[in-house]
Structures are given as C-alpha cells and as structure tokens.
Amino acid sequence: MLRRWAEAPLAGVDLTLIVDRPGAVYSGMVPGLVAGDYRREDIKIDVAALARSAGARVVEAPAISLDPVERRIAVAASSSSPRVTAQASGSASVASTAGATVAYDVASLDIGSTIRGLELPGVRELALATRPIGDFVRRVDSTVAACMRERGAAAVRVVLVGGGVAGFELAFTLGSRVRGLGGAAQVSVVSESEQGVAGCTARVARAILREAERRGIGVVCGRRACAVDGAGVRLAAGGGAAQPPLQNAMGARTEHQPRASVAAVTDSPRIDADLVVWATGAAAPPLLAASRLALDERGFARVRATLQVVGHDDLFAAGDCASIDAMARRVPKAGVYAVRQGPILDANLRARLTGGPLRDYHPQRDFLAILNLGERRALATKWSISVAGRVAWLLKDRIDRRFVARYRAAGQPLRRIL
Template sequence: MQAQSNCRDIVLVGGGHAHAVVLRMWAEDPLPGVRLTLVSPKVDTAYSGMLPGLIAGHYRPDEIHIDLVRLCRAAGARFVQARAHRIDPCEGRIFLQGHPDLEYGLLSLDVGATPARDLPGAELAIPVKPIDQFHHHWQQLQKRLRESSTSLALGVIGGGAGGCEVAMAMAYALKTQHRSHRVQIHLIHSGDSVPEGYPPRARDLVARELNRLGVHLHRNWPVGEISESGVRSTEGQRLALDHVLLCTSAAAPPWLADCGLALDKRGFIRVDEKLRAPGYPNIFAAGDVASFSDNPLPKAGVYAVRQGPVLFHNLRAALSGKRLRDFRPQKHFLSLLSCGDKRAIAVRNGFALAGTSLWHLKHHIDRKFMRRFSQLPLPS
C-alpha cells in the first residue's frame, strides 16, 4: 500500500447506519484539520428498524429516513451524490459513476447488502431492499387493490425476523384498509424454525401473531424456482402467487468482486475486530458489507448501529496514531419484533413476551434514535 499525501481526507462510501452514526458523532465532536466526505447515491437513508411500521402505515416515509445532506452540513462534511463502482486500494482512490474519482487517506465502506437473488426466476420478485424501491412497489400494490376488485396472493420468501415482520405488516395494512378478504399473504421458509435463530418461546409467539393476522405459514418449503405464476418448491410443489417478495439471505454489492480487498465466500469485505480490511490499515468496513470471518454476524441493523461509535473512534485514532478499539458484538440484547398492528414481541436471553406496551417501547426507542439526527444543530 502506498503512503497517501492526503492522509487527513476521510471518505465514507455509503449512507448506511454505521456511517450515519459516525457523522452524527462527528457533528458533536469534530476533528480540526480533517476533511470528511460522504459519498452516497441517495440524499437520505432509511432506518431499517422502522420499515415494518412504514408498511403497516404507522409512519410516513420521511419519519423513517435520515437526511444525509443535512447530516453532512451538521458535521461539516462534504456530500457527494454519486455511486461508487471501483476502488484502487494501492493508489488510495475511489471511482464514482458520473463524478470525478476521489483520493482518500482513510476509506470506510458501509454500502449495505441486498437480498440474495440466486434463485431461478429471482428477477421476477420484489426485493425488500433497497427499502425505497420496495416501498414504491408496495404503494403500487395498494393502489391496484384500491382501484379494482382484484384478488391477490402475495408470497414472502424468507422466514427470518425481517420476513415475519414484513408479512405481518402487510397483513395488518390490508386489514385496516378492509381489503384483507381479497388478499392472501404467504410466508415461505425452507426450514422448520420461524423466525430463524430465535428461541422456541419467541417462535411460538410469532406463529400466533401470524395466525391472528391471517398469514399462511409454509415451513420446510424450500423454493426452487420463481415464475410469473408463483413459486415451485425443490420437491415439485407449486404455490400460485401474483407477486413474490424476497427477504432471503443477504448478497454483497457486485462491484466489490473486483475491489482488490479480501472478501468472504459471499463477496462481503473481510474485516478484523477493529473493522479494518486485512492488509490495508487505512480501509475500514462496517454494517452489512463487513464480514467477521472468525465470528460471522447476522446482517442486522442493530450491529451496524453499534459499530458506529467504534468506527468513529478508530477513524480518528488512525489519524492521530492512537490505539484502535475492538468491536465486540453484544451477545445478549433486547430484540423487538413488530407484529403488524401496534403489538411487538420482545426477546432476550431465551425469554419472550408479546403485547402492545412492547410496541410502544420499540416506537419510543426508534423515534429517540431518529431525533438524534434530525435535531442536530446546523452551522450558522
């Protein structure tokens, strides 16, 4: 790796949760003499934890989005609206579509992930991420139901927590619009445990909530193909569907394949406990795009948010020669799953509870998190 003359230029690529936290903390405690730049194709970024509430109709789009332009102004950072498509880690250069390339002293990547689309016919499905594109499709589906008497069958592939929340949110939204009798919602999962990775008590509660909202749950139903008429399992069973939504395992942005950094088998950037790319101490990665080879983490927003303060410290420490911190993921934390209407399931240490008060707790936590960005003072 070549030494860079612009060593006090920090470039953040991607407006993910970790970078949003870095910018917020930078606004509260800037480092003089450092130029901070955010590169993002979008001027705002959605907070994934509030997506079920958006689908269900509890939130407006602007309530779940962080204004990246305003956030950069508060942090004294430069905002470049562009999409990265290549890195030269040896020359310290990031290449952008429709914009001159940028040199960096320190680089951080938080460009997220998308649902894996390796199923045959996946191009016919609607991925849940990027959230803005999904929300557009969801609005079109609701408009179609409003303007006609058409019946629809919707399928959600993926029985993780996200798939369960999306299915329940859609079911509730359609129920409140008095259209649930014309819509069937199917949640399809290849395994037996729904949601995947949760304790038995939590799975029982989720099953009850899905049943209460009329969601048809298909366990042990591995999808082998998506077609215009629905889905077919690997064993030849067929399920007729009008639209298929993907909440499957995450896939890395394709352009990273040639980025020159060490990647895991799924194409995500390998990082050490300090969020650095091996062999390049001036390159960091966080959020879904980062892969901890020794201790793989689920692709979940909670980890990205908690990586933010560590990334903030380590970027500053790398400039000043101070000691970098390790990111140590919390093993036991409170998980709150939205259940469509204003109910939620809380899970921690193998225990689980459901109720309306838990949704209000989640609502309070989420709104407090968002206010920390929207209420940052701007420079005069």
C-alpha cells in the same frame, strides 16, 4: 460516525461522504410504514444533510469499486462527474475527486448488503425486494393498492419469500395493511428454515409461529423458492408433485394457507400470489467483489476486530458489508450490530489519522428485539423470553422515533401518529 464528527470534527481533515442516495431509510420502522403507522418521511434520515453538518463534502453517486493499494474509489457518474453537493473547507485535503474517482488516505466502507436470490428468474422483474430498502419503501404502497384494485372483493394473496424475522414482520404488517384498507389478505411465508423462522432461538421462533397461526398466516418450512412468475412463486423441489406439508417448530402442519394454493407446475410446486415480497436475507454488495479486498466465503469484506479490512490498515468496513474474522457467526447482519460499530469506527478512524491506539469491537451478547405485528401490536423478545401486545408496540414506537430523531437535521419534525 457522521453524527460524532458533527459534534467533534477533527481539525485538518477533509471528510467526504459518497452515497448513492441522499436519504437513508431506517429499516426498523419499515414494517411500521407497511402497517400504515408511519409516513415515508417519518422513517428517513437525511444522510447528506447529516454529513454536511459534519463539514463533509457529499458525492451523490454510487461507488462502484475501490482500489485499496492506490487508495482510490471509482464512483459511477451519470454524466462525466458525480454530483458534489457541498464542499468542506478543511485545511489539508486528504480526499479529492478526479473525474469519477475519489482518492483517500483513510476510508471506510459502510455500504450495507443486498439480498440473496435477486438473480433467480422473475425475481427482479416481478417481486418486491426488500433491498434496496429505499426502492421497497417507494413502491410498497402503490403495489399493495394495485393488487387490491385487481383482486376486488377477493383476498389479496401475499407470499413472503424469506423466513427471517424481517420477512415475518412484513407478513404480519402487510396483512394488517390490506385489512386496514378494507380488503382481505391471504398471507404465506416461504422459509428455508426447518424451524420456520430463521436467525432466532427456537423459543422465539415458536412465539412468532404462534402469532402467525393466530393470524392465519401460512408457513412453508424448509423449502426454497426458485423463481417468480406471473402466477406466483415456484418452489425448488425434487419431484413434480407438491410436497406434503412440513412440520413447523410447534409441531403443527405448516403449509396451512389453503392447501389448494400449492400446486404442481411443470417440475416444481408453486404458490399462487398477487404480491411476492422477496426478503431472503443479506448478500454481499457487488462493489466488494469488484475491489481487491479479502472476502469471506459469502463475499463480505473480511475485517479485524478493529474494523480494519484484512491487509489494509487504512481501510475500514462496518455494518452488513463487513465480516469480522473470528466473530462472523456472532455478528448477524442486523442494524443493532451495525449501529454499535459506529462509535468504534469513529474512534478508530480518528486514531488512524492521529496516530493513537485502535479499539476492538465486541458484539453484544443479546439485544431487545421488537417485531411489529401490525394492528399496533408488537412482539418483544430478549433472553429468549417474548411478550406480545400493545405495550410492546408503544415501546418500539418510542425507541424507533428517538433513534431517527437523533440523526435528523433541525427543522424536520417527526409527526406523531397515535
């Protein structure tokens, strides 16, 4: 929406971007960063610069609540007021800051999601969570290095909690990173899903599990992590003993990362770990519950197909934070869906400001997903067909670099690492 606004601003409208941090991380390249394919600056989009190029005023502070009736957004301020880094020079003001409040006529919430289970014991303190993704990216290199130092010649035990596609991608790439740095890694994934990999077809899950097996990655299927402690991950369990190995989608034993690493601790089994990565899938950001909005059963903002929040024609929501009535199941919390809502959001914000008709968003039926497997290999899947190898990685690299380049302000060249 910001890029389109930069290309074709709407006369007489003041645009304000409220953002908690000026740089956004492009999540599709995060596994590549973990694998060592990219540097941090390669995968960042300077959202504040993009907004300024669209003539927007940038308020650099987290929004904490929104009042859709009064049309005000409360913004956290470190001192008395948020940091305003640029001022738009529009002719008619439709947004203004008053202390830590931003008033609006038309607004859109695009605040993404947080991650499930952060409130569980030890998770915030001891695990490396994938959200906020900027913090993950900032911490991952030093955390891996510290684990390798601590373990010396012994294998670094990495446990990924969350059996979604992103969790598996990180399992592959973390293992490959440690090996690339000259160490040894023992990687396991704890998945709530009985088929081992959540959020994809059984066929794709089988392809991912085949790759995991080839790489010696242990997959604990159908189990939920309930805590993280100094020794590793505790699994929720009915009894006090370790559970027998479960079967994965390939029919293979799934607790196959040395059985000895699953031990009974008090009343729940535990997987020993030096590094726990928490990648459990999307949860609603707290701002939504703090605002007077219609929410779905998971706490995401309910919107219509036009991306207007239910009950408020002048408030929109898009991407992970939105739950589209009647199609929530068909719209997973994934960037490929969020991105395609951008043009609809742009068109409908303009329509709302100028009085034109609004358009409906229609989710794509399928999309090309390419998982980074580390070692400059990737697994490409579409229509339940999957192909793994170097060519898939090259294709992903090309698509991802092009994507970031589209939103990159001039003067920020992307280094090519091949």
